[in-house]
Amino acid sequence: MTLLESVREPADLKRMSHDQLGVLAEEIRQFLVDKVCKTGGHLGPNLGVVELTLALHRVFDSPKDALLFDVGHQSYVHKIVTGRHGGFDGLRQQGGIAGYPAQAESEHDLIENSHASTALSYADGLAKAFQLGGGGRHAVAVVGDGALTGGMCWEALNNIAADPERPVVIVVNDNGRSYSPTIGGLAEHLAALRLRPSYERILDGGRELLQNTPVVGRPLYTALHAAKAGIKDALSPQVMFSDLGLKYFGPVDGHDLAALEKALHNAKAFGGPVIVHAVTEKGHGYPPAVNHEADQMHQTDPIDPATGLPPKKGTSWTSVFGDELTRLGGERQDLVAITAAMLRSTGLHTFAEAYPDRWYDVGIAEQHAVTSAAGLALGGLHPVVAVYSTFLNRAFDQVLMDIALHRLPVTLVLDRAGITGPDGPSHHGMWDLSLLGMVPGMRVAAPRDAETLREELREAVAVSDGPTALRFSKGSVGEPLPAVERIGTVDVLRRCASEDVLLVSVGAFGTLGLAAAGRLADQGIGVTVVDPRWVVPVPEELVELAARHRLVVTVEDSGRHGGFGAALAAALRDADCDVPLRDLAVPQRFHAHGTRDEVLAAVGLTAQDVARQVTEWAATRLGESQTEPASAGEASDVLDLDTPQD
Numbered sequence: 001m002t003l004l005e006s007v008r009e010p011a012d013l014k015r016m017s018h019d020q021l022g023v024l025a026e027e028i029r030q031f032l033v034d035k036v037c038k039t040g041g042h043l044g045p046n047l048g049v050v051e052l053t054l055a056l057h058r059v060f061d062s063p064k065d066a067l068l069f070d071v072g073h074q075s076y077v078h079k080i081v082t083g084r085h086g087g088f089d090g091l092r093q094q095g096g097i098a099g100y101p102a103q104a105e106s107e108h109d110l111i112e113n114s115h116a117s118t119a120l121s122y123a124d125g126l127a128k129a130f131q132l133g134g135g136g137r138h139a140v141a142v143v144g145d146g147a148l149t150g151g152m153c154w155e156a157l158n159n160i161a162a163d164p165e166r167p168v169v170i171v172v173n174d175n176g177r178s179y180s181p182t183i184g185g186l187a188e189h190l191a192a193l194r195l196r197p198s199y200e201r202i203l204d205g206g207r208e209l210l211q212n213t214p215v216v217g218r219p220l221y222t223a224l225h226a227a228k229a230g231i232k233d234a235l236s237p238q239v240m241f242s243d244l245g246l247k248y249f250g251p252v253d254g255h256d257l258a259a260l261e262k263a264l265h266n267a268k269a270f271g272g273p274v275i276v277h278a279v280t281e282k283g284h285g286y287p288p289a290v291n292h293e294a295d296q297m298h299q300t301d302p303i304d305p306a307t308g309l310p311p312k313k314g315t316s317w318t319s320v321f322g323d324e325l326t327r328l329g330g331e332r333q334d335l336v337a338i339t340a341a342m343l344r345s346t347g348l349h350t351f352a353e354a355y356p357d358r359w360y361d362v363g364i365a366e367q368h369a370v371t372s373a374a375g376l377a378l379g380g381l382h383p384v385v386a387v388y389s390t391f392l393n394r395a396f397d398q399v400l401m402d403i404a405l406h407r408l409p410v411t412l413v414l415d416r417a418g419i420t421g422p423d424g425p426s427h428h429g430m431w432d433l434s435l436l437g438m439v440p441g442m443r444v445a446a447p448r449d450a451e452t453l454r455e456e457l458r459e460a461v462a463v464s465d466g467p468t469a470l471r472f473s474k475g476s477v478g479e480p481l482p483a484v485e486r487i488g489t490v491d492v493l494r495r496c497a498s499e500d501v502l503l504v505s506v507g508a509f510g511t512l513g514l515a516a517a518g519r520l521a522d523q524g525i526g527v528t529v530v531d532p533r534w535v536v537p538v539p540e541e542l543v544e545l546a547a548r549h550r551l552v553v554t555v556e557d558s559g560r561h562g563g564f565g566a567a568l569a570a571a572l573r574d575a576d577c578d579v580p581l582r583d584l585a586v587p588q589r590f591h592a593h594g595t596r597d598e599v600l601a602a603v604g605l606t607a608q609d610v611a612r613q614v615t616e617w618a619a620t621r622l623g624e625s626q627t628e629p630a631s632a633g634e635a636s637d638v639l640d641l642d643t644p645q646d
């Protein structure tokens with residue numbers, strides 16, 4: 001049995017010698033590479049926190065002490081040492097362990113957030129609860145240098161520092177990277193500090209020598225120590241942190257277990273809010289990750305462990321967006337781009353390479369991204385803010401009150417909209433339509449393929465009297481879905497003369513809508529399929545078209561509450577139209593991880609499910625005549641004109 005297999009709980013770590021822990025760390029690294037190369041996941045971040053996590057579980061007593069991981073993508077080692085190493089073959093897979101902490105998996109997992117910059121706020125709250133409960137417990141938060149660029153961290157620090165006895169231990173895991181390299185003034189401070197581990201080692205060595213030198217040694221050491229303190233204060237955010245009332249320990253080599261334990265023990269004994277600054281390397285110990293040119297394998301698909309290379313994938317929505325924005329950037333000098341620490345994963349890197357002065361990385365700071373975009377627009381520019389759909393949640397008030405209230409020309413590009421899959425409930429982009437549908441003056445487009453993405457992006461940045469947004473899925477963009485006709489802004493994808501059933505497919509669900517219509521045609525049910533293209537506000541010509549049908553069905557990869565179907569139903573009511581409408585959408589609950597297709601199947605959003613639902617509704621709404629399946633060879637009694645071959 002390997003040492004890794006022998007670890008069932010954190011207490012097992014406390015019985016190990018440092019030599020054994022060194023062997024264990026290497027076993028864990030090999031284990032992570034073996035498993036995550038097969039399943040995909042956050043390989044780089046977790047390779048960087050092996051020693052740190054071992055030290056944390058040796059010094060503190062989880063779950064009596066609360067161990068919190070900001071974002072939580074770097075919690076695989078924590079899962080390994082809390083009895084879950086057997087679950088890694090199913091990592092991020094349906095029914096398998098999550099890629100983030102999960103309360104249902106372990107008493108050691110407290111927060112499953114995955115949205116960055118929240119751990120310090122949880123820690124502040126937990127620490128207050130521990131103080132009220134009689135003390136003796138610590139709230140320990142591991143926060144990355146990237147997460148530390150998020151505004152909530154500074155709100156929390158302000159509160160944590162308010163009480164000199166607040167039992168909070170903040171472990172800054174400083175590897176110099178977010179998804180993108182970490183930016184900003186704080187990053188500069190941390191970088192200045194990062195230089196110091198060697199400086200500390202030199203001084204430690206000098207201390208040894210001088211303290212053993214008779215007569216002159218000790219006074220000389222005292223003078224040097226004073227000089228060090230002066231340099232340290234001048235050089236470090238220790239001044240910044242200590243001015244905030246936080247004791248600073250570090251920087252500590254985040255791969256030196258003994259040094260980490262020493263710093264954490266000092267922090268634990270301090271009795272008030274402290275910061276331990278650990279300097280780590282993302283991907284540490286696995287060169288394909290350390291040297292990964294894009295993001296040090298922040299998040300990787302399944303890869304060949306020997307080469308670190310993933311299998312070839314199709315053209316992504318993200319790359320279509322990035323390329324078209326770069327083309328637009330050559331035509332429009334007023335276009336500028338903003339990322340929140342995710343330059344490449346949102347596809348903005350091509351624009352950034354082409355126009356180095358017209359893009360901004362604001363750190364993991366979506367609220368600032370949106371309101372600074374408002375500032376750029378007030379300055380006469382047209383900003384394009386690219387974020388993942390789920391992270392826009394955080395900046396809703398900024399969209400509402402800083403952009404829309406001023407009717408500013410800002411375009412939000414929401415990647416990973418709809419069900420994303422392996423990252424689980426906090427990453428499914430299922431709230432953007434519900435949120436943006438509430439914003440006065442907001443216009444939202446949902447492209448169905450590469451061509452409509454290019455077209456709708458151009459339409460969006462052409463709007464100058466208010467905000468616009470585009471939303472598209474994670475992954476490959478799929479086959480072209482040509483229209484047979486355009487009515488206003490609405491594209492007809494499949495025409496049925498009977499005008500019995502109108503199926504409205506939103507965005508990438510155009511494929512789903514056409515496949516369902518094909519199944520229904522086989523049953524003699526004629527369906528016209530349309531793509532609204534612009535889904536907020538509901539196009540008037542769509543309301544008119546729907547009013548002419550006997551049954552309207554909408555399908556959308558977004559939350560049902562406040563989704564497109566709900567908006568179309570309201571528009572039909574406002575038009576005094578009582579055509580029955582059925583809205584098929586993502587149920588308003590948290591959906592566990594799995595592949596995108598698995599999660600969609602679990603909520604009935606497949607062509608088969610949609611066809612079955614429509615058949616049932618048609619039977620009740622349209623009477624028997626529409627549901628008599630045309631017998632083999634007999635033409636169905638529904639004329640399907642111009643029906644494209646499926």
Ligand SMILES: Cc1ncc(C[n+]2csc(CCOP(=O)(O)OP(=O)(O)O)c2C)c(N)n1
Binds near residue numbers: 071116144145178282
């Ligand atoms: C609000 C929010 N925005 C963006 C992300 C996407 N994201 C996940 S991890 C990450 C980088 C985190 O960097 P850091 O905190 O330094 O941790 P590291 O990966 O370096 O260990 C980002 C941007 C997120 N999870 N939450």
Ligand SMILES: CC(=O)[C@@H](O)[C@H](O)COP(=O)(O)O
Binds near residue numbers: 071474
């Ligand atoms: C933790 C985080 O927010 C991302 O790293 C998340 O894993 C999304 O990754 P993709 O960029 O693969 O969608």
Ligand SMILES: [Mg+2]
Binds near residue numbers: 174175176
């Ligand atoms: Mg980092």
